[in-house]
Amino acid sequence: MHHDQLTASDDIEQYLSAHHTKGLLRFITCGSVDDGKSTLIGRLLYESKMLFEDQLSQLEADSKKVGTQGGDLDFALLVDGLSAEREQGITIDVAYRFFSTEKRKFIVADTPGHEQYTRNMVTGASTADVAIILIDARRGVLTQTRRHSYLVSLIGIRHVVVAINKLDMVDYSEDVFRRIEAEYRAFATQIGLDDVTCIPMSALRGDNIIEASPNTRWYDGPTLMGYLENVPVDGDIARRAPFRLPVQWVNRPHLDFRGYAGNIVAGDIRQGDRIRVLPSGKESRVASIITTDGERDTAVCGQAVTLTLDDEIDISRGDVIARADAPPAVADQFEVTVVWMSEQPMLPSRTYLLKVGARTVGGASATLKYKVNVNTLEHLAGKTLELNEIGVCNLSLDQPIAFDPYQENRDMGGFIIIDRLTNSTVGAGMIHFALRRSQNVHWQAVDVDxxxxxxxxxxxxxxxxxxxxxxxxxxxxxxxxxxxxxxxxxxxxxxxxxxxxxxxxxxxxxxxxxxxxxxxxxxxxxxxxxxxxxxxxxxxxxxxxxxxxxxxxxxxxxxxxxxxxxxxxxxxxxxxxxxxxxxxxxxxxxxxxxxxxxxxxxxxxxxxxxxxxxxxxxxxxxxxxxxxxxx
Missing domain, CATH: 3.40.50.300 (P-loop containing nucleotide triphosphate hydrolases)
Known part of the structure; x- marks a missing residue:
């Protein structure tokens, strides 16, 4: 009895240890109304055995009660939240769900498909590595498909799965699949989506979700789960990028210790490396690297660390520590894309707070260059941005910040805009590049003050x-x-x-x-x-x-x-x-x-x-x- 208990305990420890070391993939699902997002997510939860017995029993009972799938399980019922939303047939908020397989852990963001919830979709996509864009095989590429794809490209998601769903309703036609695939790839090229994988599937029937379907023998690509388990995450790219550590906290427990704590958002660092602190430009060397597991010689992207330095230099929350030979740029004026998220419009010359990384600066005022019609990608003239609108602006700050372009580093190039009075988030944005004039215009010191x-x-x-x-x-x-x-x-x-x-x-x-x-x-x-x-x-x-x-x-x-x-x-x-x-x-x-x-x-x-x-x-x-x- 005692031996069995030890064995069971060892098994549990091994399982938890293996689970803890699995990689994590974040992905987003997006599509038009009734394209099958909820069914797809429900199917993934079901197939990954992430449901409790009472949930399965309730699903079977609800499926019989609703009776929309001819006696089959209605996986959408696992996902479609509130009964009021079910009755309206819409989902209005971002829902995050977790599941796991032997190879990976997953967090999926289920986002609303309606145009008036652009801000919700952008929120869900902001941390995603992969986007699954669902297309109803009966309807093909729609305006909303193009809109969602543009937003995915805007947010910087590099890997896109086009799930051509409900193929069972068109007799698993290869011609239908190839036509939709060709049309989508032509559009994706226009907006800079290069890594696109198209998968024929039926989320309801389970075709090409976990296993290759006998109904699509003409398709030799990956199943959806096979793709998700093996696609490289953007963290791999961040690990190869130059070292960046936005300082979140200056740790000073006593007079003999001063450390600079934060999450490494790119690259790696070694004890003894020469570093530069931005925006001040001061330099020093890494004296020690402290993690939750104690002192280490090296640290890599994704780790939370505390660095101590050889020199006593002035560093504050929001500063960025970088390798001395590969620092980020510093500027106070930028071209940016802004997604407006407030009922009150963005007004040119109104000043807001801007938070990028751990730094919050004032005096952020944006001059709109043009708005983007998300449905047609047309550039429109305008002075203001309304709720859910997207525009390209010139942004001015009252002090310089360290940054990388958003396409190179989301953490260093993404920001939120905060209302100075209400402290509510009113917008989100992505830095394209610094305006050259910000480096050429300086306040002239005078003797008579x-x-x-x-x-x-x-x-x-x-x-x-x-x-x-x-x-x-x-x-x-x-x-x-x-x-x-x-x-x-x-x-x-x-x-x-x-x-x-x-x-x-x-x-x-x-x-x-x-x-x-x-x-x-x-x-x-x-x-x-x-x-x-x-x-x-x-x-x-x-x-x-x-x-x-x-x-x-x-x-x-x-x-x-x-x-x-x-x-x-x-x-x-x-x-x-x-x-x-x-x-x-x-x-x-x-x-x-x-x-x-x-x-x-x-x-x-x-x-x-x-x-x-x-x-x-x-x-x-x-x-x-x-x-x-x-x-």
Whole structure:
């Protein structure tokens, strides 16, 4: 009894050890509605014996109840999640499922096929090594097939399986298969998909899933499982690439140890190798390599390690450690492809946060070069990106980052875009290359700086930003504030919304995208005037919190003073000094703030002036007193 228990225990340990050392393949399935994705995944789970007895019993019962497969098991029922989704016949989210064979472990991402869920498909594909694109043999290559293939190419998946499914419904016709294969391969060549394998199959009947089917003796290629078990994963390519370690954590448990921890995303490293840290460019040598199994002489792609160096150099989270003789590039302006994932459109000149690897940088603003019609691959003109749209943009950051082009290294060239206010992910993107001008344009150091100019003027420079509805009284109050500061011998300048649109911003309209650019330009001008040592008074509706936050982020803490001139809409409209509300109500003015374009109230302004409670003169006195009290 005791001997048997030991033997069983040894068997379990051997099994777990073998399972632990198996390679992992991630793949994605995509296709049009009713192409059989769920049936295919269900069949793979069933054939790999990854189902419990109660799941099998439930599958048999559900298959009989639904009765859509003539008494056969309906494998789609294993996958099609919520009953509400089943009733609608759609799948709306990405579902990840795990199964295993003797050779490999697998994670499959089942993604929705509908155009409105482009962002979901991109999310599922972002970590995949292989894409399985299903085509219904009865319908052939569809628009959605082309769209999914383009997205697969965009994400950089190198290995594609074209599963020409439901061949049993066309009498296992070789002619049908060859025609679809030829049409698909011609399209794949256009979009740069080189490694394409076409397999005739019936997911429902099991043809060419695990074993070669007697119904397709004319086909001598691999079965689906045979392909999945043997296809080389992209990790093999990453291991041969130059060494890259994005630093996720600076480990400093005590004064005698400083290590730099992260996952190696490409290449390998040895103790004693010379390294370079980007973007700073500082160099050192690897003193030790520490893993979960202790200290090692070498480490390779995919391992989590901590490196210690011979020299004490400044390294922070988000920096990249590379071999000194093969470093990544460093830049702050790029051409990129962006997939937009937010209900709110991407607006040119609006600043976002950008996260690439472990580094998060601010000031990310994207100028759209063109949008891509994912169905036709046509390039379309446009200023903004809406939900699920894809575009090629010029991206500018407020600081340089280390990067590799996305096609060379997904980890070093892929990024997400984050909304500065809500902290939600609003987009994902891929870096193509750096713009040459980013390497040629540098900030020129000068001897006479802001402090010297402020001292000469005898004042503390500030940006006083007046925001509120049209007709709230911003210009009136700002004008009074400037008069009072002038009387105190302070050096000021007033930037008024209407006046600026006569010159600097005369080319801009009032659509949201133009409003964002309007404020961006004014914020940059205000920063230069602040640098000149002035007190800058800015009177603009500036309806969006994001742009006011952007203006604040350009200067040091305490230098930006937000003044909310708070007036109810009905009061502002009653004043209507320029007759704008009347025109807007008559339909003569589009995108008018407060009516058909939103005004986002400041949440924590330095000064909140309620004009229903105080006069413009009293409001100006309050603002000047606040400024004088603070220097």
């Amino acid at each position: 802001r402090t010297a100019r402020a001292a000469l003027n005898g004042q503390t420079p500030r940006i006083v930003w007046f925001t509120g509805l049209s007709g709230a009284g911003k210009s009136t109050i700002a004008n009074l504030v400037e008069r009072k500061l002038h009387a105190l011998h302070k050096h000021t300048y007033l930037l008024d919304g209407d006046n600026v649109r006569h010159g600097l911003n005369r080319d801009l309209g009032f659509a949201d995208a133009d409003r964002v650019e309007n404020i961006r330009r004014v914020a940059e001008v205000s920063r230069l005037m602040l640098d000149a040592g002035l007190i800058v008074l800015v009177s603009f509706i500036s309806p969006f919190r994001a742009e006011r936050a952007m203006a604040r982020s350009l200067v040091q803490p305490g230098e930006f003073v937000e003044v909310f001139i708070d007036t109810p809409l009905e009061v502002a409209e009653g004043r209507d000094p320029k007759g704008l509300y009347k025109k807007a109500r008559q339909g003569q003015l589009k995108h008018f703030t407060g009516l058909d374009s939103p005004y986002e109230r400041p949440e924590q302004p330095e000064l909140h002036i309620d004009t229903t409670q105080v006069s413009p003169e009293a409001a100006a006195d309050q603002i000047v007193a606040w400024l004088v009290e603070r220097g």
